[in-house]
Structures are given as C-alpha cells and as structure tokens.
Amino acid sequence: MKVAVCVKQIPDPASDYQLDPEDHTLVRPNEQVLDDTDRYGVEVALQMAERHEGTVTLISMGPSGNLQGVRQALAMGADKAVLVDDPSLKGADSLTTARVLAAAIEREGFDLVIAGTESTDGYSGVVPQQVAELLSVPALTYAIAIEYADGTVRIKRQTATGYDEVESETPVLVSVTSGVVEPRYPTFKGIMQAKSKPVDTLTAADLGVDGSVGQQVTAVDVSPARAAGEKVEDDGEAYLRIITALEEAKVI
Amino acid sequence: MPWVYIEESQGAPVTVGLEVLSKARSLGEPTVVYVGEGSDAAFATLGAHGAAKVLHITPPAGMLGTAQVAATIAELIAAHSPGVLLLGMTYGARDVAGRLSARTGGTVLANAIDVSLDGGVSAVNEVFGGAKLVTTRVTGPGTPLVLVRPKSFPAEPSGGDVPPIESVPLADAGHAGSARVTGTHTEKAAGPKLEDAAIVVAGGRGLGKEEAFGMVEELADLLGGATGATRAIVDSGWVPYAKQVGQTGKTVKPDVYIACGISGAMQHLVGMKDSSTIIAINKDEEAPIFAVADLGIVGDVHKVLPQVIEALKGR
Ligand SMILES: Cc1cc2nc3c(=O)[nH]c(=O)nc-3n(C[C@H](O)[C@H](O)[C@H](O)COP(=O)(O)OP(=O)(O)OC[C@H]3O[C@@H](n4cnc5c(N)ncnc54)[C@H](O)[C@@H]3O)c2cc1C
Ligand SMILES: Nc1ncnc2c1ncn2[C@@H]1O[C@H](COP(=O)(O)O)[C@@H](O)[C@H]1O
Numbered sequence: 001m002k003v004a005v006c007v008k009q010i011p012d013p014a015s016d017y018q019l020d021p022e023d024h025t026l027v028r029p030n031e032q033v034l035d036d037t038d039r040y041g042v043e044v045a046l047q048m049a050e051r052h053e054g055t056v057t058l059i060s061m062g063p064s065g066n067l068q069g070v071r072q073a074l075a076m077g078a079d080k081a082v083l084v085d086d087p088s089l090k091g092a093d094s095l096t097t098a099r100v101l102a103a104a105i106e107r108e109g110f111d112l113v114i115a116g117t118e119s120t121d122g123y124s125g126v127v128p129q130q131v132a133e134l135l136s137v138p139a140l141t142y143a144i145a146i147e148y149a150d151g152t153v154r155i156k157r158q159t160a161t162g163y164d165e166v167e168s169e170t171p172v173l174v175s176v177t178s179g180v181v182e183p184r185y186p187t188f189k190g191i192m193q194a195k196s197k198p199v200d201t202l203t204a205a206d207l208g209v210d211g212s213v214g215q216q217v218t219a220v221d222v223s224p225a226r227a228a229g230e231k232v233e234d235d236g237e238a239y240l241r242i243i244t245a246l247e248e249a250k251v252i
Numbered sequence: 253m254p255w256v257y258i259e260e261s262q263g264a265p266v267t268v269g270l271e272v273l274s275k276a277r278s279l280g281e282p283t284v285v286y287v288g289e290g291s292d293a294a295f296a297t298l299g300a301h302g303a304a305k306v307l308h309i310t311p312p313a314g315m316l317g318t319a320q321v322a323a324t325i326a327e328l329i330a331a332h333s334p335g336v337l338l339l340g341m342t343y344g345a346r347d348v349a350g351r352l353s354a355r356t357g358g359t360v361l362a363n364a365i366d367v368s369l370d371g372g373v374s375a376v377n378e379v380f381g382g383a384k385l386v387t388t389r390v391t392g393p394g395t396p397l398v399l400v401r402p403k404s405f406p407a408e409p410s411g412g413d414v415p416p417i418e419s420v421p422l423a424d425a426g427h428a429g430s431a432r433v434t435g436t437h438t439e440k441a442a443g444p445k446l447e448d449a450a451i452v453v454a455g456g457r458g459l460g461k462e463e464a465f466g467m468v469e470e471l472a473d474l475l476g477g478a479t480g481a482t483r484a485i486v487d488s489g490w491v492p493y494a495k496q497v498g499q500t501g502k503t504v505k506p507d508v509y510i511a512c513g514i515s516g517a518m519q520h521l522v523g524m525k526d527s528s529t530i531i532a533i534n535k536d537e538e539a540p541i542f543a544v545a546d547l548g549i550v551g552d553v554h555k556v557l558p559q560v561i562e563a564l565k566g567r
Contacts, residue, residue, distance in 0.1 A: 017380060024386065093392070094360050095353050118500060124362040125500070126399070129318075129350025138319065138431040141347055144493075154434075157316075158493050159343065160261070165435035166316055172431075179487030214359035214392020218374065221385045226525060228543045234551025239559035242510075242531055245547045249508045249529045251451055251475060252564065 001054030001148075001170075004105045005045040005078070006115040006131070007038040009062055009069030013120055024217035025091040026121055028062065034069040037116035039076070039183035044146060044176050045114045046077045046184070052148060055079045057108050061089060061100045064201060074194035075186030081197070082108060086204040088211035094122075096211060098130030103207035105135065112153065113173040117142055132173040140166050141175045254279045254369070255334040255395075257325070258298065259344050260288020267447070268340030270301045270407035272400050276338055277302040277410060279369050285328065285337070287311055287321055287348075290417075299414040301407065306417045315432055318344065319425035322351035327423055329356055329395050336373045341399040349397045351428075358394035363499075365404045373398065381518025382525055402447070403503040403526075439492045444478045446495060451477030452506045452527070454497055455485060456520075458513020458534060458553055462490040467557045468512055474564045480504065482520050498523035513553045516541025533557070 009032035011017060018027040034042075045056045058073050058081040070081045084100050092100070105113055113135070118125035132139035140146075143155035144163060154167040158177060186194070204211045232238050246252045254276040258269030265286070276282035281304040288294065290308050298306055309324050311317035325348065329337070337352075339345040341363065353360045364375035365385075373396040374389040390396040446452065453475065455468040465485070472479045480502070481495040497504055499519040509527035514520060516532070516539055524530070525544050532545035533556050542548040549556055 019379075019384075019386075094350075094362070095357070095392075098350075098354060123499065124360065125346050126350035126353070126360050126362060129347050130354040130360075133319070133322070133351040133354035133428065136426065136428050138316065138428055139347060139351070140316075140431060142343055159436075161441070161494055162437040162439045162492065164433050164437070166431055166433050168316075168431040169427075171427075177487065178483070179489065212392070214390060215361065215388050216391050217386055218389045219385075219387040221387075223378065223382055223385045225383070226544050229530075229546035229548065231537065231542055231545075231548040231550060233537075234549055234556055236555075238549045238551055239556050239563060241547060242533075242549065242556070242560050243563050245529065245531055246475070246508065251508050252567065 001048060001052040001111045002109055003045045003049050003054050003056045003112045003114060004059050004108055004110040005041045005056060006059050006101055006113070006128070007042060007070070007073050008035045008060060008119050009033065009065065010035045010119065010121040017121070019220060023091055024220055028065070030065040032065050032069050034072040035116065035120050037118065037120055037178055038073070040176050040178050040180055041114045041116050042073045042076050042078060043181045043183040047181065048112060048148060057082060059101055059104050060084070061092070061097055067199065070199060071194045072186065074197045075190040076184055077190060079197065081199045082202065083199060084202050084204065084207065086211060088204055091213055092211060093213050093215045094124040094127050095130055096213060098127050098134060099209045100204060100207060101127070102131045102134035103209050104202065105131070107207065111170045115173065115175045117175045117177050128173060128175040135171070135173065137171045137173055138168040139173045139175065140168060143174050143176045144180055146174055146176065146180065253281055253283060253334060255283045255285060255337045257285045257287070257337055257339040257345060257348065259342065260286070260290070260294060263289070263291060263294065265294055265297055266340060266342060267407060268342060268402040270297070271402065271405045272338045272340045273298070273301045273303060274408045275367065275405040283307060283334065285309065285325055295417055296414050299412045300409045302410045302412050303415045305415050308417050308419045309422065312422060315429065317429070318347040319351055319429035320422050322348050322355060323423035323425045324420060325352055326355040328420065334395055335369060336396050336398060338367060338398050338400055341401050345399060349399055353397055356394045357392070358397050359390045359392040360397045360399065361388055361390065362399040364398050364400045367398050367400065378522055381521040401503060403505060439494060441494065443472065444476070446478040446480055447502050447504060449478035450507045451475045452480045452504050453477055453510045453512065454480035454482070454514060455512045456482040456514030457484040459485070464554070465490055467561065470561055471510070471557060474561065482514050511541050512557060514541055515539050516544065
C-alpha cells in the first residue's frame with residue numbers, strides 16, 4: 001500500500017505569530033516545526049503502512065527552511081519526503097496549495113492519501129477536499145477511527161451529533177482529527193535515520209502548476225479588545241464572587 | 253445575485269444556513285441551493301428568510317454524496333455564473349466547497365465573519381484568536397466561495413413567500429462519488445442546545461480526569477445551562493464533539509460562560525469570547541483565559557466548583 005501524507009511545517013505555535021507588513025502573509029522563520037495536527041496523520045499513515053506492507057511518503061508545500069518539521073515526521077518513521085518549495089507560492093491560497101499537493105502526490109503514486117482536518121496556521125479546512133477532487137478520489141473526512149481490509153477503507157466520520165460509518169474502495173483520501181490515534185514519539189534511532197532519508201525538493205514548474213494566487217489581503221485591523229476584568233486569588237471564599245457575578249448577570 | 257448553499261438536517265434547513273441567507277438579503281436577491289430531501293415546511297422556511305428562488309438537490313441515498321453534490325453545483329455555476337456562493341461553515345459545506353473550488357477554479361475564503369460585494373467579493377476573518385481582523389479580497393477567476401462561521405449574523409425572517417422551487421438532477425461523480433454511509437450513530441443529548449443556551453459551563457483538561465466533567469454537568473444543570481468543552485477533552489474522548497466550543501467546534505454567545513480548567517487557547521477563544529459575561533477558574537494566574545474573563549478565579553476547580561454547586565443547591 002502506497003500511503004501519501006500531507007504535512008505542513010509551521011512557525012512554532014508557542015512563538016508570537018507575525019504578519020508581513022507588506023503582503024500580510026504569515027512570517028515563516030527558517031526553523032519551522034511539524035504541525036501538531038499532522039502528527040496524527042503521520043501516525044495513521046505509519047500504522048496503515050505497517051499493517052498492510054506499505055510505504056509512507058510525506059508531501060509538503062512551503063519554505064523548506066532547515067527542514068526541522070519534515071525531519072520530525074521522518075523520525076517518526078516515514079520513508080521519504082517530497083517538498084515543494086518555490087518563492088512563487090508565497091501566500092498561496094488553498095486551491096493553489098491543493099493543486100501543488102495533488103500534482104506531487106500523483107507523481108509519487110498512491111493508494112491512500114492522509115491529511116489533517118485543518119492546519120494550525122492556515123485552518124481553511126478545505127485543502128484535503130480540494131486535493132481529493134483534483135485526484136478524482138472520494139474524501140472520507142473528519143475521521144475519528146480508520147481501518148482497512150481488502151481494498152476498502154472504513155472510517156468513523158465525526159458529525160455534529162455523533163458519527164457516521166463511511167467506507168470506500170481505494171484509491172481514497174482520508175482526513176483525520178487529532179483524536180484518531182496517539183502519535184508516537186521519535187526514537188533516538190528514528191532521529192538518526194531521518195538524517196539520511198531522501199528529501200526531494202521540487203518547484204511549482206517541476207509539477208507544471210502555476211503559482212497564481214486568487215486572493216489578496218486588503219486590510220488588517222486590530223479588533224476592539226475585550227478588557228480583562230478582575231482576577232481573584234482563591235482564598236477559600238472566591239466561590240462567593242462567582243455567586244455574586246451570577247446574580248449580577250441575573251441568571252440566578 | 254448572491255447564491256447561498258444550505259443543507260438540511262433533521263428535515264429542516266441548518267441554522268447557520270438561515271443566518272447566511274438573512275445576510276445575503278442585504279447583498280441582493282438570494283438564490284438558495286438546497287441540499288436535502290426537501291419539504292413544504294423546509295421551503296417555506298427558506299422563503300420566510302428571503303430566498304427568491306430555490307435550486308433543490310436531493311443527495312444520493314446511502315452515499316456520502318459530497319462529490320455528486322459538488323459536481324451538480326459546479327454545473328449550475330457554469331450555467332448561471334453567480335457573483336458569489338455563500339456557505340455556512342459546517343463539515344458538509346467544507347467538503348462541498350473544497351470539491352467545488354477544485355472543479356470550478358473558484359477561490360475559497362474560509363472562516364468569514366463578514367462578507368461584502370462592494371468592488372468584488374471580500375470577507376473578514378479573525379486571526380490570532382480574534383485579536384486581528386483580516387479583510388481578504390478575491391482576485392482569482394470563477395465564482396468565489398465564502399464559508400461563513402456560525403453566529404456571524406442573526407437568522408431573521410423577512411416574511412417572504414414560498415419561492416419557486418427548481419429540482420436539479422444529480423450529476424455523476426464517478427469513483428470520487430463512491431463513498432457509502434453504512435451506519436449513523438447519534439449521541440443522546442439532554443438539556444438546552446449548546447449554541448442556544450443562555451448559560452454555558454465548559455470544562456477543559458484542567459479537570460484532570462473524565463469523571464470530573466460530572467461537576468461541570470451538575471453546575472450546568474443547576475443553572476439550567478448547557479455544557480461545553482475544549483477540543484483537548486473531546487479528542488481524549490471524555491465528551492462528544494457536539495460539545496466542542498471553538499474554531500473547529502461551536503460558536504456560543506451566552507449571557508454567562510463559565511470556563512473550568514481551560515487555558516484559553518486562541519482556537520477556543522474565537523468560539524466564546526463574545527459571551528456577555530465570562531467567568532474563568534484556572535490555577536495558573538498566567539492562563540490566557542484571564543485576558544478575556546470578567547471574573548477570573550485563580551484556584552483549583554476541584555475546590556471552587558464543589559463550593560459553587562453547594563451554594564447554589566442551598567438557594
Ligand atoms: C486547527 C486547530 C483547531 C482547534 N480548534 C479548537 C476548538 O475548536 N476548540 C478548542 O477548545 N480547542 C481547539 N484547538 C486546540 C487548542 O489549541 C488547545 O489545545 C485547547 O483548547 C486546549 O484545551 P484545554 O484548555 O482544555 O487544555 P490545556 O491547554 O491543557 O489547559 C488546561 C488548563 O487547565 C489548568 N488547570 C490544570 N489543573 C487545574 C486545576 N486543578 N484547577 C484549575 N485549573 C487547572 C491549567 O493551568 C491550564 O491552563 C484547536 C487547535 C488547532 C491546531
Ligand atoms: N502547505 C501544505 N503542505 C502540506 N499539507 C498541507 C498544506 N496545507 C494544508 N495541508 C494539508 O491539509 C490539511 C488541512 O489544512 P488547511 O486546509 O490549511 O486547514 C493539513 O492538516 C495538511 O494535511
């Protein structure tokens with residue numbers, strides 16, 4: 001089974017995110033981490049590959065930087081990475097991103113594509129569905145559980161009121177929530193091996209995709225901040241303040 | 253003319269669809285693309301909220317159907333070239349919008365909290381937990397697709413009549429449309445609906461263990477409110493996704509929001525920061541939730557919550 005998993009390198013969420021004052025795109029430092037959301041995708045991909053004699057290829061678009069994020073995923077156990085890094089893709093919208101990812105996935109060949117449900121820094125939440133459409137495969141989305149047998153992928157698809165059981169034959173794309181599995185931590189051996197695993201770097205032209213962007217930020221405004229109220233250290237009586245606040249809000 | 257995508261849930265148009273339709277009235281005469289079984293009552297509701305016309309698509313039975321629905325809407329868009337398609341941001345709408353944009357080449361603007369057609373289609377969305385508002389204009393070809401977050405606009409009836417209904421045949425989507433739905437599981441729900449409740453008591457990982465969510469339920473019960481949760485404890489399987497508040501869950505604007513053991517990550521804040529009164533209990537005085545709380549208690553939920561519950565029981 002050939003598994004392709006879409007992973008994104010993002011600025012460390014613990015750092016302060018900045019917008020470029022010129023074009024208002026997110027500033028991406030040289031050192032970026034693996035999007036935590038994608039650790040779940042990588043884990044699902046690895047489990048599928050381990051159980052069904054497969055390989056796992058990481059597909060990523062964005063500035064390579066020092067490749068820390070991609071190496072993290074390789075250290076978990078992925079076999080190789082394909083990275084599309086091209087200045088013309090700076091500020092790419094979701095459709096351009098999906099065109100790039102789909103072209104790279106097609107070039108590698110696949111039975112199963114795994115993606116996260118939404119990225120931490122972009123969170124458009126539509127890239128996986130766009131990729132599926134471009135690859136002409138079903139998208140089994142918002143998976144909270146996944147299994148595979150005899151050419152059929154079955155998932156539990158999270159819904160507003162519970163979940164649906166959804167299935168389809170491969171080739172197929174599955175987007176996974178962050179509850180689906182417990183991602184493994186890279187072992188020391190994994191980290192060492194990751195250093196020599198193949199990382200192909202491609203441009204948009206290599207894939208025949210033009211990096212046009214269909215949207216432009218026209219304004220960035222500071223939203224009227226909600227003022228912080230009072231902060232009270234609990235001395236054993238603080239619950240009375242809550243009761244008073246509930247009374248003031250006229251809900252009790 | 254604005255088009256609005258609305259899906260059916262339990263026989264009725266989804267609320268976020270009616271919210272978006274209400275907004276669309278201010279942008280022109282809305283045509284609704286309605287996806288569901290359809291009924292006189294459902295069409296009347298659409299008319300009452302301002303639909304001038306309904307294009308009705310019945311999804312294929314027993315199938316996921318998003319690829320077929322997207323292919324059908326793509327044909328409609330090719331035939332009519334609407335200026336914009338607005339969609340309330342549900343899971344289903346994200347699936348359809350993604351596929352549709354890949355088919356038509358139209359740009360998707362996601363997470364919109366406002367939309368304008370002045371000088372082209374543009375949308376506003378909140379970034380950094382709502383600290384900044386970014387306006388994005390569509391410059392690409394095709395009909396722009398705008399996914400609007402729930403509760404961005406009120407659903408307000410305009411008193412319109414039942415609009416003309418045109419039934420649209422379903423397009424074929426080949427292998428992409430082959431996903432089957434083999435079972436549906438619905439979690440039992442008690443008490444008021446989270447998105448409509450006047451009081452929300454929400455719990456996070458600071459509760460420590462699944463059983464401690466019982467305190468949150470008890471307090472919500474006493475106040476006649478609904479329970480909510482962070483994604484952290486939804487992903488851990490403590491509570492169902494239906495309870496999740498935030499960017500990828502529900503948006504709530506209750507009179508009172510009580511956050512128990514919740515750090516206040518920006519993805520959580522965007523779902524609740526517009527509540528009238530926010531009360532937070534967290535043992536870390538640096539927790540970001542305190543930046544939006546009207547009343548912040550620096551303390552242990554395991555001490556404070558039982559005291560609040562006792563005090564309310566005694567009233
Ligand atoms: C793309 C994306 C989308 C997301 N969407 C959502 C979303 O829709 N909703 C959402 O909620 N999150 C969402 N998240 C996750 C979000 O980033 C946070 O990880 C999550 O909200 C944290 O949940 P928490 O506050 O329960 O846990 P933590 O961040 O672990 O916070 C627990 C808090 O409890 C406090 N605490 C611990 N013990 C006690 C005690 N005894 N008494 C009192 N306080 C205590 C701690 O000080 C801490 O502040 C999303 C993330 C991403 C990347
Ligand atoms: N630039 C990218 N490179 C690789 N994968 C991506 C990229 N952008 C989005 N994805 C995938 O699509 C998912 C959803 O992202 P988004 O649509 O941006 O919210 C992510 O979890 C990734 O799996």
